[in-house]
Amino acid sequence: RIYPLMRVTLTTSDGASVTVSRQLTKHSGFIEKAITDMAVDDNAVPLSAVAVDVDDATLKLVIEWLTEHRDDALPYPEKTDEERRADDIPAWDQAFVQKWDTKEDQQQTLYAVITAADKLDIKGLLDMTCKTLANKINGKTVEEMREILQLECDFTEEELAEIRKENAWCEN
Amino acid sequence: MALNLLDLPLELLYGIFHSMDDKSLHKMREVCHITESIAETTAINRTKDSKSTDLKLEQKLNKIDVTFEFSVGLHNGWEGEWNYILPVKLFFVSVMNYLQIADVNYNSKGMSMTFTRSDTISFFNRLFPLMGKVECKSLMLLPSTLEMLSLTSKLFEGKTVHELKFLINNTNQLKLERNDVLNLIRTSGPNVATVCFERCFWRNWLIQWMHSQFLPVAMILMCSTGTMALCFGLNIIPKVYLRARTLERNFGSRTNSARKHTCTVSKERQSGTRFNVIEMRHEEMERRYW
Incomplete structure (x- = not known):
């Protein structure tokens, strides 16, 4: 049984400490495991000490999402590949992510939250952020994709021509 | 440090790619080599459940060859004894060919054996209990193979493409447990995986055993058998x-x-x-x- 009043102190990689309700951390498989298996003292989980590199700003975003989703059912339902859809993001989550668009390093924030959700094992947040990134790519041209993902083309002309030939149906 | 897509663990990349629509997924093939292989693997997995594509996929997987190159007798200290080891090598090559375990190519630089995937698994299942650990000289895998590996092998679990590349390119002493190698073979993806073993049991165990035990015993047996045959032959x-x-x-x-x-x-x-x-x-x- 998890008591709402129980609190957990999380220490981030940049030294900041954030105390949150255990009701929120129950969504994080990593923190729950750290508390139960690793027998941390006083429910204090130093994230940097257990190879989870999450900074203060990212952790605050994670906690904001957890606060909104504190009553979500657990365990998070596993979805098959066929059930995986990018267009079923709840309205609150969409608004939550859109807030980052005002930031200059919006893409970096998204990557940081995805990484944090992965390392802290928060499946709901991970699923939502991955879908958000997929939505950003969906429907874009190849050049736009490269720009969004900040990737450089490393194909030779011949290789690119071959792939374009195979992908000709995508242009229709 | 600025992050980009390829800094994310591969499992996540697969999650992201799975959330894309078909057209975008195929367009991702044009972005770069790594996204190409991830998109291809995702597309294969996406259609895997479809019965119509099962056969094609199975046929494709069955054609995968895994090439292991064993640098037998080429390391320091053995080069001068090439001729001495020659009978052992010929014996080994003939046995391998006779048992049809592998397609063995033998030349002045060494021996390379090409196994089919199923052959390789059965072969290593038989031999690995004797080997224990294998030290890998170099491990050359194509990107899609790496991604497949990362999903199945604990050795590569949670690694990003960059980390895997670093791991693969910067280690000459990558120690692989038996299961890692078997996973490597099983999940070698739609590409060829080439593994070069230098200091594996061929030197440490088999060749030394043959050198110390097999040749003297074989010589004694051959001499005694030859003498007997000669005596009976001459009545x-x-x-x-x-x-x-x-x-x-x-x-x-x-x-x-x-x-x-x-x-x-x-x-x-x-x-x-x-x-x-x-x-x-x-x-x-x-x-x-x-």
């Missing part, structure tokens, strides 16, 4: 054996009877008298005629 043993048996049957104890017989005959010839010398004892002959 030496049967002649000696039969002659001894005939003499024994006629005269009892071979040496004494033969000597007495010779003596008797000699004296009979000297005396010119005809006797049944075979039945006659030496003492009686002396008493009667001398």
Whole structure:
């Protein structure tokens, strides 16, 4: 049984400490495991000490999402590949992510939250952020994709021509 | 440090790619090499459940060859003994070819064996209990293979493409457990995985064993077998054996009877008298005629 009043102190990689309700951390498989298996003292989980590199700003975003989703059912339902859809993001989550668009390093924030959700094992947040990134790519041209993902083309002309030939149906 | 897509763990990349629509997924093939291979693998997995594509996929997977190159006898200290080891190598190559375990190519630089995937698994299942750990000289895998590996092998679990590349490119002493290698073979993806073993058991175990045990034993066996074959071939043993048996049957104890017989005959010839010398004892002959 998890008591709402129980609190957990999380220490981030940049030294900041954030105390949150255990009701929120129950969504994080990593923190729950750290508390139960690793027998941390006083429910204090130093994230940097257990190879989870999450900074203060990212952790605050994670906690904001957890606060909104504190009553979500657990365990998070596993979805098959066929059930995986990018267009079923709840309205609150969409608004939550859109807030980052005002930031200059919006893409970096998204990557940081995805990484944090992965390392802290928060499946709901991970699923939502991955879908958000997929939505950003969906429907874009190849050049736009490269720009969004900040990737450089490393194909030779011949290789690119071959792939374009195979992908000709995508242009229709 | 600025992050980009490829800094994310591969499992996440697969999650992101799975959330894309078909057209965008295929367009991702044009972005760069890594996104190409992830998109291809995702597309294969996406259609895997479809029965119509099962056969194609299975056929594609069955064609995968895994090439292992064993640098037998080429490391320091063995080059001078190339000729000495030659019979061992020829023996090994012939056994491998006879058992049809692998397509073995043998040349002056060493030996390379090409296994099909199922052959390789059964082969290593038999040999790995003897090997323990394998030290890998170099591990050359194509990107899509790496991604497949990252999903199945604990060795590569949670690594990003960059980390995997670093791991693969910067280690000459990558130690692989048996299961890692088997996973590597099983999940080698739609590409060829080439693994070069340098300091594996071929040097540490098999060759040294052959060098120290096999050759002397083989030489002794060959010499003794050859001698026996020669003797029987020239009919030496049967002649000696039969002659001894005939003499024994006629005269009892071979040496004494033969000597007495010779003596008797000699004296009979000297005396010119005809006797049944075979039945006659030496003492009686002396008493009667001398």
